[in-house]
Amino acid sequence: MGYPLVSEQPSPDSAAEQQAPNPERESPTRDYKEPDRKQSGKNSADGGNCGVWMIIGCLGVTLTVALFAFVGGIIYLVSTSDNAPTESTPTPISADDPADTDETDDAGEVDDSETEVADDPAESETHQDVVSFGEGTHTVGEDISPGIYYADEAEDFCYFERISGFSGEFEDVIANQIVDGRAIVEILESDAGFTSERCGEWRSQPGQIRDEPSAPFEEGIYLVGDEIEPGTWRAEGGGENCYWARLTGFTSVLDDVVANEFGNPEPVVEISESDTGFESESCGTWHRSDD
Structure with a gap:
């Protein structure tokens, strides 16, 4: 602490007084009180603890904000992916790749079945029409x-x-x-x-049809053309009750009969292409006359 300077020259006595210490006069330095170091240390510790807790609090707030931001980002991505339309990139199919061929076959399996179903109704309809x-x-x-x-x-x-x-x-x-x-x-x-x-x-449909119209046949009623070939036929092994008839229809009326014969055990008949059917009873087996 400074003091003002005196412009006058001091006397030796006054100088001595000034130099000699005055016990009653307090030294400026005595007014200074040394701070309590314990109290000061306590305050420093409190300030330090306060700083640490502030740092921890700031970190906690930062982590909380970051966590909410992370969770919000995930929710946004999920909702965006659910609502976004899915675009599929077509895969080129190579004719030389067996795997692609298999996939193509699998994909076209429904079409094949539809084709089969389209063909089957014609066959099934034929079977359904049979009464x-x-x-x-x-x-x-x-x-x-x-x-x-x-x-x-x-x-x-x-x-x-x-x-x-x-x-x-x-x-x-x-x-x-x-x-x-x-x-x-x-x-x-x-x-x-x-x-x-x-x-x-x-x-309503024949259960069996003769595969070879020129092959021998026995008694019964047959379709000319489909089952019996037109031409000359001879019967063998019959008896006196042999009956045959060339037919234009199958209504069993007399008008259906083109020609008939009864009682000849070995008849010979010329079956015409215009005949619809042929009937034979008790005449044995019929063969083509040129066989």
Whole structure:
């Protein structure tokens, strides 16, 4: 601490007084009180602790903000990926790559099945169109439909008749027939009913057709062209009850008969291309005359 300078020259006495210490006069330095070091250290410690806690608090706030930002970013990405449309990049298919070929085949498997389904209905429709019925009396238009029917497994003395009514009287019979072997009949729309006995199952499609029209055949009714080849035929092994008939239809009426013969055990017949069918009973086996 400084003091003001005196402009006058001090006297020796005054100088001595000034130089001699005055116990009553307090030295400026005595007013200075040394700080309490313990208290000062405590304050420093409190200040340091406060600084540490402030740093920890700042770090906690920073970490919390960062955590919320991270979680928010994840939620945004998930919601964006869920709502964003998915774009698929087409993979080029190489004809030389077996794996691609397999994938192509798998992908086209539905189309193949659809093609098969498109082809199958024609075959299934043919099978569905096949109508069959058994023995007994059937009403035409209700039980059975008009058309040509085949009895491939008819027994001996298969009997059937087309009828115009159900009185049971002879006047109701339009046409009737007894057949040994395979039978064919055409039922007309004007018929009221149809009756059969010992003829087995009747089908709207033949269950079996002769594969070789020129091969020998025995008794029954056959389709000319599909089952019997037109030409000259000779029968062997028959008896005096041999009966044959060339037919223009299968309604079993007399008008269907083009020509017939009874009682010749070894007949020879010229079957024409214009014939629809041929019937044989008790005539044995028929062969082509040029065989």
